[in-house]
Amino acid sequence: MKLLKNEVQHLVMEALETLGGDSSLVEKMLQASREITQGDLTLPCFPFAKALGMAPVAIAENLKDAMKPHDAVSDVTAVNGYLNIRASPSWLAKQLLAGRSRHAADEIRTDVLIEHTSANPNGPFHVGRARNAILGDTLVRLHRLWGNRVTAEYYVDDMGKQVAVLAWALENMSKQEVEELLSDRDPVNSQWMNKADHQRVRFYQAAQRRRQEGSDAEEIEKAIGSLVHASEHGDESVLEAFERAYQPVLDGMLETLGRLGVHFDRFTKESTFVVNGDVADLMEELSGLGINGVAENGAQYLDLGQRGLKGKTEFFYRRGDGSSLYATRDIAYHRWKWRQCDRLVNVLGEDHKLQAQQVGLTLVELGERKPEVMFYSFIKLPEGKMSTRRGNVVFMDDLLEEAHAHAKEVLKERRPELSASEVANIAEAVGTSAVRFNIVNVSPEKGFTFRWEDALSFEAGSAPFIMYSHTRACSIRRRVQEIDPHAEPSSSVDMLDEDQMPEGLVALLRTLAVHDDRLSKAVREHRPNLFAEYMLHLSTAYNMFYRDCYIVQNGQINTFFYTVSELARAALKGGMEGLGIVALESM
């Protein structure tokens, strides 16, 4: 609790100095209490024992007695060698009501560029890719909640083999031929028949099959090879043909993502840096580096082993034919990105770890900084790995439909009086929010197994749980305004005496007070799950407050409670937006 720490750290330091202890350690050691029931800040006294020649238990006791009283502190205790400091709830309330709980502006807000998703535009968005989009978009939103200026960027892979296969198939195969080749597979869900990503992926899949099994596989390979070659040398007519092939697919994917609340500020095409010459310039510059090496056929690489890379140390950036590689273009892209931000973050699957290291080391070699990377591990199905080729994928479009349908069922049972359009609206919000939360709630580097029952769970620990708390706060506001249309939250209200404050109120005040502590950590360490956890705590705290503190009773409005409720409502709403959960006012 930084709010409290700012206030009392010097008191703890002074108390420690009276015992002759090294107060410079206090800054680091005075930390949020692990046992929330014990207090808000805790100083473990063990590290001071040796220097003071005193038992930790005695140090804690002495510190307790030496601490000067302060408005912000309601209680200081010494337990088992820990000095526990509890914030005064009424002091907390005053700070919160006066808007002083936000971290000070000394924690700089910056320009951040976050690249995420960047999936190849060759087919519908599936759940396996969802982690990138949802984590990335959440990170974007959390940075914005914190106050940073953010550009969310999608790097479009508009050249190379995958797009070439798609373009070739659309040019050279008929719809009928495609369906014949794929006759052993499930047909396109009729609901998505007219969605270009679902339509065109069939061409891609059929072409893949012909490339592998067809009698003319060799010729096809040749044709595709020449397209790839042309695109890599910046042939604009080929690149334009590619774009005509993938753009409708990308649009379909973005429609799906939009339904999840995932949006981008900018799309940057990979070919940009080939066409504008940046890649050629870059390769020229790389070839002049001391760690440059040349293979027999003229291909070039950097020996990153000399810069500490383990395992395979040769990093190839130029083929024997002189063309660039994906990673080379990525480096050109990164230099371009660095010219427009202070902080650069990439969201990447764990399969990109080596490549990210190569790109990072090369950037350093060129005098640039490494980007920050949020890695996540893949989503798998209970049956095993997801694979487009084997056809065991869950499309995001289908998941969202399921989630919507499930929410609708729940809703019909709970709120039979709602109209069809209200039901549709709420079900969509609940369904998409639940899907997002299910993914964002787990730590990115942990493996994730997609289970329908988890994705569609609406109970405690889910997005609807948070949404529900928020609607309660909204409902209360509506009631207050019905009673008195001019009712306003007020920062100058009579508060309850500290000893009369109910448990739920105190819990809520304490939770609101640590909002920025948790947000700043989530943003700094790119760990959205930490903030998701906070939002669950906040919702629980609001529910306790709701239980203990009647804002409207016998037609009378309790302005203090109402003010606290409104603070919580704002925090809930802001936090929900930060997580991409739809903040409904009624559900």
Place this chain on the structure above:
RNA sequence: GGGCGUGUAGCACAGCUGGAUAAUGCACCGGCCUCCUAAGCCGGAGAUCGCGGGUUCGAAUCCUGCCACGCCCGCCA
């Protein structure tokens, strides 16, 4: 074979820059709707923190060995 990551109640997940009785949810058991929405609240039970060593006053947390799982080790993207 080498590199990186993960391993915490039946399941899922937090805590990991060393500190108290390892937090939370699901499932399980028991209570709460004449009272601001019960998608809620209260209580109960459930954990050799993968296994073995080491460092330390103190280890889920740090070091080391082993085991299991994932990812990578293309002049692919």
